[in-house]
Amino acid sequence: MDVPLGDWLVTAYDRISILHVATALLLVAVFALALWLGGGTEGRRGVWRRLLLGLALSLAAVAVLGVVFPGFYRSTLATDDPVIQSLVSQVREMQPIRFWTRAGLSDLLIDIGGTLLALPFVPLVLWGAPDGATRRLAVVWTVTLLATLAAALAYLRFVVEFAAPGAIGVAGLMAVAAAALSAVRPVVRVAALLLVALLGTVGLPAIGLQLKASLDKAEGCDAADLSAYLRVTPPVSAPPGGPDPIVMLNNFNLTPRLAYETPFRFVAASYHRGAAAIRDAMVFFMATDDAAAQSILGRREVALVILCRSGMAPQPPEQPPGNLEGRLLSGEGVPAFLAQLPLPERLGRDFVAYTVKR
The missing domain is CATH 1.10.287 (Helix Hairpins)
Structure with missing residues (x-):
């Protein structure tokens, strides 16, 4: 239960x-x-x-x-928790899809994908459906498709609800394409239908992923570079038979990908259920009391602290002067229980890392 x-x-x-x-x-x-x-x-x-x-x-x-x-x-x-309210309002999946920007366009291609190809045919479906049950089904599908599309554009997380009517739309697009190509040679028809199938399933999302990868590199703190480093040359390792080492990261939006791709565990992610972990991570990076920060690392069994140079994401409600994140990013006033880890030049432009002394 x-x-x-x-x-x-x-x-x-x-x-x-x-x-x-x-x-x-x-x-x-x-x-x-x-x-x-x-x-x-x-x-x-x-x-x-x-x-x-x-x-x-x-x-x-x-x-x-x-x-x-x-x-x-x-x-x-x-929720009445100000930390979670601050987090949720900044989490990527809770943001609208700003499709007029390059980042929003990549989200649109990745998450809405091939259904975009089916949208122009919605009027044809409504116009061509015969009276009776078929027309009513077409109306129900159209309303569901447009409602879930509007929800997904308002909050990215609702692309999950968009999946079912979107899949029906792509299947309908295949039927429309097959009917339109009925008079052409079989080889040409099969090739065209395969192209439609590829575009409707993986083609547009693949284009969106390439666009997103180029944007991530341009904006800095690219999860791909950090993931490759942690996989190929992990700076700390688990004891034989022991659990994977734990990382305290100041950019929660990077956590899901890194947790999936690397042999590390992470304290906090951009997910509202982990309220206690999120609060600990925010308190750690905002700390002005080094003893309190060290206590959090010990309780969470953290072995590695990594900071994106662009700062904490999501941003906390307030950051006091002399906070630990600022000191770790500048390299000044670093507590004695942390030792800076040399990073490859390319990675060091975006990240700072520290090992936790035991």
């Missing part, structure tokens, strides 16, 4: 809780009541009757959720 029996009635906005059970039950009730109350009327009139009933019942369900679970619509942002 994800939730212990004793916590079943405790409301949590960002993980499975009574809120999500209530939402599911209300959804079932909305559909059941709309079908029951709207039954008995056939044809277009019956469709409109059920549609309006569904809309009214949905608004009522949202009102019930708002009364019973105030702030439910804020989800992850429904």
Whole structure:
């Protein structure tokens, strides 16, 4: 069970809780009541009757959720913890896709991908669908596609919800392409369909990844360079049979990739569930008391401290003068329990590293 029996009635906005059970039950009730109350009327009139009933019942369900679970619509942002609020507002996946910039364009190609090719055909689907159930299915798919696309553009994390209607769109694009190429030679048709399939599945995301890689290198603190260094020439290693060494990193946005690609564990990542770890990392880098900072390293069993020269990401609410991050970046006032680690010239332009003395 994800939730212990004793916590079943405790409301949590960002993980499975009574809120999500209530939402599911209300959804079932909305559909059941709309079908029951709207039954008995056939044809277009019956469709409109059920549609309006569904809309009214949905608004009522949202009102019930708002009364019973105030702030439910804020989800992850429904927290009073200022550290987590500061983090969530800066986490990359919580940002909009600014597709008019190069970085936003790379996100669009990577996360929306081949579905972009299907969007121009949405009007054709609606126009060409015959009356009846087929047209209603086309309308439902179109509304779902556009709603999830709008959500993904507003918050990158919602590309997950976009996956299902997006996949249907690419499959439909294949059908449109096959129909359009029905008169050409089989070899040409197969080659063209393979090209559409590649573009719709991996082609556009691959272009986006190449664009993102060039942007990461231009902006500095490229995770690829640091990952290669930690894999090929790890500065610290685990004892035989022991757990992987732990790194304290000041750029939480780099953690997921580094944790996946390297033989290291990391204290904090840009993920709101690890509130205690995030707080420890922020307190460590903002510390003016070296003894308190050393205590955090000991409790977290940190072996290596790495800093991106562009500073902490996400940014903390405030950074006091003489904070540890500033001293480590400048190399002045470094505590005695840390020893600076020489880095390759290229990597040293973006990062500073220290080993923890035991």
